[in-house]
Amino acid sequence: MKKLDTLLTHYVENTIEYIPQIVTALFILALGLWLIRAIKKFTHKILSRRKIDPTFASFISDVLIWGLRVLLFVIIASKLGIQTSSFVAIIGAMSLAIGLSLQGSLSNFAGGVLIILFKPFRIGDIIEAQGESGKVINIHIFSTQIVNYQNNVIYIPNGVLSNGKIKNISQNNLLRAEVLVQTNLLKNTSEFIEKLQTELEKYDKILLQPKPRILIKELLDTKITYNVQVWVENDNYNIATSYILLKAREISNSL
Known part of the structure; x- marks a missing residue:
């Protein structure tokens, strides 16, 4: 019984000692999430005011917000006593493993970035590519969505789309x-x-x-x-x- 009492006492003392760190981490979490939302609204406002392409603006905003979320997670982990150096190493190893298993998806992601940056077509354009033709209704990071003349929705992977021949029929109006x-x-x-x-x-x-x-x-x-x-x-x-x-x-x- 003495050993159990000692163990419980030690556990309670550690918990009480750890409460300030938990409170601080929760405060940082709440403040960080509020700041991220504020930054997101501010970023959207700036990009809209500068008349940035909507697809590109959405991509930039998503990258910024997810980067801030990862940074917030690392800060909270540090406040809770987790060694950030080992944490970063784990993230790096996981990123490498995920990258090797998702090479095709990464190719599509890179293709999406190229399409957004160089703009061979925009939403609303009529294009011919990869044996398909139709109106572009959405440009996602991994695929481009078009509607053909039969009203069929077609998803073309951005990897093959960015590396292939694209005929933009409506670019000159x-x-x-x-x-x-x-x-x-x-x-x-x-x-x-x-x-x-x-x-x-x-x-x-x-x-x-x-x-x-x-x-x-x-x-x-x-x-x-x-x-x-x-x-x-x-x-x-x-x-x-x-x-x-x-x-x-x-x-x-x-x-």
């Missing part, structure tokens, strides 16, 4: 649509071209400058293939090409 139109051999080809040209210039989704062009691409014994070239804004690309095909068929049937 205007597109030249080229539509192949095929008709039977008409007696009056000039009249067909003239009427189609008139319809193209009347349509408000097709720009007048540069002027629409109708070229003969292929001339055979029984049919003619025209290459209709028009300039449109990005959002009007599909509707303009459909209009051209429809009007070409109507004019061809009327001659």
